[in-house]
Amino acid sequence: MTIDDDGFLEELRQEFLAEACSLLEQWEEYFLKLEETDDKAEQVTNIFRVAHCLKGTSSAVGYSEMAAFAHIVEDLLQILKKDPSCLTPEIVTTLLKCGDAFKVKVAFLMGKEKTDWDVTVLAFDINNYLISFGHAGHDTHAAPAEDQNLMPAGPSEETKAESIESDDDWKQVMADVNQKFGVQLTEEHMHLSEDEIAKVIADQQSEKAQKPAAPVIQLEQVREHKEEEKKAAAASASAPKDAASSKAANATVKVDAHKIDKIMNLVGELVINKSQLANRVEQYRDDHVLEATYSLLEKTIRELQDETLGMRMISMKNLFLKCQRAVRDVSIKLNKNIEFVQSGEDVEIDRSMVELLTDPLLHMLRNSVDHGIESQGTILLKAEHVGSKIILSIKDNGRGINAEKVFGKAMQNGLISPSVKMSDLTENEIFQFIMMPGFSTAEKITDVSGRGVGLDVVKTTVEKMNGKVDISSQLGKGTCFKLILPLTTSIQEGIHVKSNNSSYIFPTEKVLEILSGDKVSFITDPNGLNMFKYRETVIPYATLDATLGLSPDFKISKMILIMDVDGKNFGIGIDEFVAQVHVVLKPINEIVRTSTGISASCILSHGGIGFVIDTDEVCKSVLKNNKEQNRLAA
Structure with missing residues (x-):
């Protein structure tokens, strides 16, 4: 392979990894919707498509280990797609863990994780499910250690039959592949497996030219792309959009977040320079041309600032999905019946703040499930935009916090002067003590058990973002944490x-x-x-x-x-x-x-x-x- 081909392959891989991140977010969203709806067939189909896309594309760009694991997951999803009634909470949990494993692998390939993954246990669990459904599982121990890709030789005849819609479709796809890669696929290749077709393409390319061709794109991937184009065209015909919206959608490009941050810093410096220029303009008030030019410059900088800030803003949907997943996992582990309600997931916030908020928010939600609600209850996660602030509320209808015990504990720990009476403080001021480092480590308090552990980190993180945490609670009725944050920290x-x-x-x-x-x-x-x-x-x-x-x-x-x-x-x-x-x-x-x-x-x-x-x-x-x-x- 030449240097140019190496660069092309690397570019394909980077595009795949970016797409995989988006697909895995959809994966989790579909699974969480799965448990909220009675009509499971649609969500299972969506999940199957994600697994199928991960398998085909990862294989095409040379990530065979990831493709192998995706193939095993796809086999299980194929069964569930036919009969969604086979789904159990245990299977959903296993498949969610598979999504987590894919995320770890993607992060490793992107250089964000230092350790690679090990999916042996997950593959074993999926094999057991396949066997229980009457399907032969994959032998996870048959291959040598260096080649444990867990991939069967090719798709089953049943899978091939389902993937072929008509000979005409195949002929069109083969014509496209022949034109794109300079090969000669004929009708005799129509019913070969994906791996066999890929080998035929590779052989023909290696024979045709001295210069190796670009990485082989598997036939199934191309065919699926064609199908998606047809579906998109049909959707466009049934629900037409205005030309401006279509044009805007086509103009969308992906930009590295670091570049946006750099532009934001430059805009910040521009704002400072504009302010310095304003002082000079004041000295020449009689120069109307200069004044008009400065006014235009000020307006332009303001618009540039707003647009640049808008590029940094993202919705909180993905953060809310992580929260929903955390509540689900903890409630199942503790055998508690928790209803999770969320609103305001479309509220936008600075992307850098979302990263900082993730761990504190997940910690507070786990505390609400573990210590706030006894056996069953409701947790509300709400985001709202108020003025230039974002208010995140985590509210449960659990046991609540005993203010008297918190005050006594704070007094015992020397956090309050002996001369201060409880009536001298507001309830919010009293509850703030549970966010002091190590507040509940010396002695457990039934009504506050565990709420102090780690909440000091929550408070510190929020204050670093120039925000604050308000706490309100009533015994027997529940607790509400409010994170009041600025829209941006820039x-x-x-x-x-x-x-x-x-x-x-x-x-x-x-x-x-x-x-x-x-x-x-x-x-x-x-x-x-x-x-x-x-x-x-x-x-x-x-x-x-x-x-x-x-x-x-x-x-x-x-x-x-x-x-x-x-x-x-x-x-x-x-x-x-x-x-x-x-x-x-x-x-x-x-x-x-x-x-x-x-x-x-x-x-x-x-x-x-x-x-x-x-x-x-x-x-x-x-x-x-x-x-x-x-x-x-x-």
């Missing part, structure tokens, strides 16, 4: 303000209004409470410096930001409002983030550093300070 729209000569960025969606400090009437309270009247209500007030722990002294600021955090309103005093900006978020030291209510940093238009405010922490600080003042006054 760029944020915010309000640029100054306080004590430092620059800060508040998320735009959290700021309701900006008031002048001299127009606000503060309430003079003998107990020293910092409050003022806003739209017929009295809300807490604190300076930004005070909430960040920089200056505890009370003062009336020049300007006041009216904040809305989860329905709670409060005022934050600042020295100056600068502008509404788009900033590229940069990571910040973990100590600074957790101790001061600052979530990230950014580079401003003048080249200086700005700090992005964690409004949830600021809100908590304001309310806590006023609550403490109320408690001391009482």
Whole structure:
């Protein structure tokens, strides 16, 4: 084989591996749908097609071991396709494990896994099923160790008969193959097996030219491709789409995720450069041409930013499928009757966040099955897009969490000062203790058993994404975990303000209004409470410096930001409002983030550093300070 042929084969293999990832996602989806519907025939047929495609294509690109295992799986699916009533939960579990094995093999071939697979046990289990259904199983021990491909010599006569629809179809396929690969297949080859036909093609190609031909594509694969084209054409005729949609579908291309990330970083730098240019434009206000050009540039950059961000966004469907699979496996293992309900799987989120969310979400769901629900119940997984946030809810109707026991355990572990009473904390603040490292390892608590193990990792992961976890629970009624996350971790729209000569960025969606400090009437309270009247209500007030722990002294600021955090309103005093900006978020030291209510940093238009405010922490600080003042006054 020449260098060009080697490159062509490698290109085919990479395309196959990318396609295999998509096929295996469908594989899991079809199986999970299988257990939710009474009409199993359609789903089994879909699963069979996936296995058949994996077998044929992997064999065509030289992955014989994968093709061999796919052939064994296909044999079992062939039986189930004829009689779906043979399906049992045990068979479904085995076939799902086969899908996992295929994923491991694909990851290994893509260089993402360091260890190859071993499917001996799975092949043995499938052989046992084949024998139990009255079919001869494959001998998994007959072949030498280096050639244990588990592949029979060729398809059975029954399989061949089913795959042949008409002689005319075969003739057309052979004509296409002859033209594409420069061989001469005739009618006498029609009823040969796939392996035999592949050998004939290879022999004819090697005899014809000195230069070896491109890798042989098996006849069955080409024929199947033709059938798919016919089906697609028929579907298009029965349900026509508009020309624009068809054109858009045809224009779809696959792009490496790393390239999109690089483009996103460049767009971020472009946003910074635009902000710096804005300062220069301000100095030439009389130049209307320059001003118009800058306005056009600003609009173009905004659109580029939105489109680039859109390329990074993916639906949460695949993540939800993994969650459904995890709930199914744990419920079967623990012999619990769990109804899994999901909604919002089409909500889109930054692809980098999906990867970070997978393990925490699966851990929380397994905890709900294992420790939340006793014998039967319902688990709800919901995703919703609220403003610039994504809210993921994991809710069960199990035993719930005992707040008193959690508080006592936290007190026992020294997480709470002995002077603090349970009434001083909200339920959410109490439940946050179960997410502290090692909270439930010293002594088991019946109503919280296991919920603390690993939840500290969940909290840490979510906070790294500038999100937070809220917990609510009622004894005997269930528990709800809410993961509140930003839509993306790259760029944020915010309000640029100054306080004590430092620059800060508040998320735009959290700021309701900006008031002048001299127009606000503060309430003079003998107990020293910092409050003022806003739209017929009295809300807490604190300076930004005070909430960040920089200056505890009370003062009336020049300007006041009216904040809305989860329905709670409060005022934050600042020295100056600068502008509404788009900033590229940069990571910040973990100590600074957790101790001061600052979530990230950014580079401003003048080249200086700005700090992005964690409004949830600021809100908590304001309310806590006023609550403490109320408690001391009482």
